[in-house]
Amino acid sequence: MSPTEVHGNPETYNPRKVLDHPDFQIVKEGDKLSPEANIAAFYNQNKEIHLVKKPKPKPGPGQVLLHVRATGICGSDVHFWKHGRIGDSMVVRDECGSGHESAGEVVEIGEGVSQWKPGDRVAIEAGVPCSQPACDACRTGRYNACPDVVFFSTPPYHGTLTRWHLHPAQWLHRLPDNVSFEEGSLCEPLAVALAGIERSGLRLGDPLLICGAGPIGLVTLLSARAAGAEPIVITDLFQSRLDFAKQLVPGVRTVLISRNKNPKEQSEIIKKTAGTPLTVALECTGVESSIHTAIYSMVFGAKVFIIGVGKSEQSFPFMHLSANEIDVSFEYRYANQYPKAIRLVAGGLINIKPLVTHRFSLEDAVAAFHVAADPAQGAIKVQIQD
């Protein structure tokens, strides 16, 4: 399938074509929904969230029609709903479909698709790059840098949290029989963590700090344990999240971050907790004070790898970084991580199932968003299953 066709998909490329479709409507209370209806959760520029009904698409050449069976709600979905933007380039200007952590079942294939058949179970890679030979990012395998990527659920592209979703055949990954749809969906945040592990150069036996025990910090923790980091110290502002981390990975050391202590003071507690010089940090909050804490916790020559996303402009403790030759690097999504994520789950090296704390039906997707957005609910990963 040519990139023009991928990007020419009216469902993904030009949302207006879906929004203007006569069958597109916002579902109102009391509306009867057939089990076949293509419902989806959409937010908009007025910070509203609702179910919509949209047409069931037909696969074009190179495309596959999927029944989406499991979708996790990501922090970014909630952020787009509540704040209408992430940075300056991802802005909600209209109705926009949510969800990009999905797995599903093939129901129909388009012309020229030979690798899939109805009934196949797949994880859906939500970022579809242009794949043009002239695109350096795609040609060199760092396709997360493709300037023409269609990333589902990042405005203006609708998400995969819908019943029937069209996807290019080559951006699907087969799930082995022992990997559930739920786990297939979790391969998306796992891909984020694996990209961080790979690019940080974490090695067997490295003493590691993970900042933040949200879903990304926790999948990073699972991945780092599988990669053989030891000891691992994880931080968070909430004891409940640290308790969850301890249950997930027995033996992990925890530090509760206090807003009354500055990063240098926090780092002393972290170093004492580690009991050995820390050589790597995987920062999973994007919060400036946490990044500073990570930097001050490191030994000479260490690496601070920042997975978290935060304020557009942040300061760094320049002289400390310079005098200690600490490398700081960053991550933007991932490339080539899905096959690895699926192998690690299928092989039993990473058990991501405990991350799912709440499950909802597609019809109750709006309620699911409210739970995901409310810290008092204590959710780690909220999933919508169909």
Ligand SMILES: NC(=O)c1ccc[n+]([C@@H]2O[C@H](COP(=O)([O-])OP(=O)(O)OC[C@H]3O[C@@H](n4cnc5c(N)ncnc54)[C@H](O)[C@@H]3O)[C@@H](O)[C@H]2O)c1
């Ligand atoms: N780089 C990427 O491609 C990529 C992909 C996905 C997510 N992210 C980013 O990763 C980060 C984590 O995602 P998430 O879904 O786990 O978010 P989350 O908000 O659910 O979790 C963040 C956790 O960090 C904790 N925290 C906040 N401030 C802290 C501090 N000062 N010290 C220690 N802990 C602190 C919070 O209590 C929370 O438990 C976010 O910034 C998200 O945008 C980046």
Ligand SMILES: OC[C@H](O)C(O)[C@@H](O)CO
């Ligand atoms: O895992 C992918 C991330 O959640 C996305 O980059 C999102 O934050 C914005 O598109």
